[in-house]
Amino acid sequence: MHEMGIANSILDGVAAELRRRPGARAIKVGVRIGQFAGVDPDALRFAFEALTIDTDFAGLQLDVEYTAGRSRCHDCGQQFEISNYELLCPACGSMVIERISGDELEFKYLEVEELGDAEQASASGDCGSEREVN
Ligand SMILES: [Zn+2]
Numbered sequence: 001m002h003e004m005g006i007a008n009s010i011l012d013g014v015a016a017e018l019r020r021r022p023g024a025r026a027i028k029v030g031v032r033i034g035q036f037a038g039v040d041p042d043a044l045r046f047a048f049e050a051l052t053i054d055t056d057f058a059g060l061q062l063d064v065e066y067t068a069g070r071s072r073c074h075d076c077g078q079q080f081e082i083s084n085y086e087l088l089c090p091a092c093g094s095m096v097i098e099r100i101s102g103d104e105l106e107f108k109y110l111e112v113e114e115l116g117d118a119e120q121a122s123a124s125g126d127c128g129s130e131r132e133v134n
Contacts, residue, residue: 006039006105007047011057013107023116030063030108035082037105041066069102 014026033039041064048062069082073089074096080089082102089097 002038003040003043003047004051007044007051007062010048010062010107011051014057014060014110017110018112021112024112024114026057026060026110027113028061028063028111030065030110032065032067032104032106032108034067034102034104035069036099036102038103039105063108065108067102067104070100071097072100073097 010029010031014029018024018026033041033044044064045062052058052060070079071082071089072079073091073094075094076089076092078089078091079100080091082099087097088095
């Protein structure tokens, strides 16, 4: 089950980000997975929970966005979502299409809670609580 390795990589990324932000605790990590990335979201959630339980990351939530693949037609330029592994352009029927997305496996965001400066954190609202990590 290679989802275990992917969950490990996600946690490595979270740990690396936290090293740059002393005093912060990770709350939630968001990842984007394309339908052709070969990752089972349920298996990934299961692996993630198994790896974080009884660790410093216990309670860290994993938010998986599962995205459909998109293709572009070389003949008419139409872009469309791939459903049922269609091999023809829905606009002109061309067979010459190219996949342009669907195999993503990337970080979307990391939500952290700032520890320490509690007064400032509550006064400034949610400013900076989310940021891109890729
Ligand atoms: Zn076309």
